[in-house]
Amino acid sequence: MDPLVYIILAFIFFPVFLLTIFKDVGIAPWKVLIPFYNYYLWNKIIGKQLYWFLLLFVPFINVFMVFLMEVEIAKCYQKYDLGHQALAVLFPVIY
Structure with missing residues (x-):
C-alpha cells in the first residue's frame, strides 16, 4: 500500500482517538478539531x-x-505492562 494511504488514515482516525480521551476527562469534544491546541491539551492530560x-514540532x-x-x-x-502499552501505540483508536 502507498504510504500516503497510511497518512490519510492517521489524519482520519487520530481525532477519534483524542475525542475518546477528551470525553473521558471532561474536555469539550470540539477542542479536538483545533490544530496544535489539541496536542497542548493532550500534553496537559498526561x-x-x-x-x-x-518537541512535537521537531522533525x-x-x-x-x-x-x-x-x-x-x-x-x-x-x-503499566509492556503489552498494554504496545497496544496503545499500535492501535490507539481501538485501544
Whole structure:
C-alpha cells in the first residue's frame, strides 16, 4: 500500500482517538478539531511539562513523542505492562 494511504488514515482516525480521551476527562469534544491546541491539551492530560509539547514540532522527534504520549495515556488508565502499552501505540483508536 502507498504510504500516503497510511497518512490519510492517521489524519482520519487520530481525532477519534483524542475525542475518546477528551470525553473521558471532561474536555469539550470540539477542542479536538483545533490544530496544535489539541496536542497542548493532550500534553496537559498526561501531566507533562511544556517541552514535551514543543518537541512535537521537531522533525523525526515528533513521531517518537507521539508514541511516548500514547504510552503515557495508557499509564493514565492504569495500564503499566509492556503489552498494554504496545497496544496503545499500535492501535490507539481501538485501544
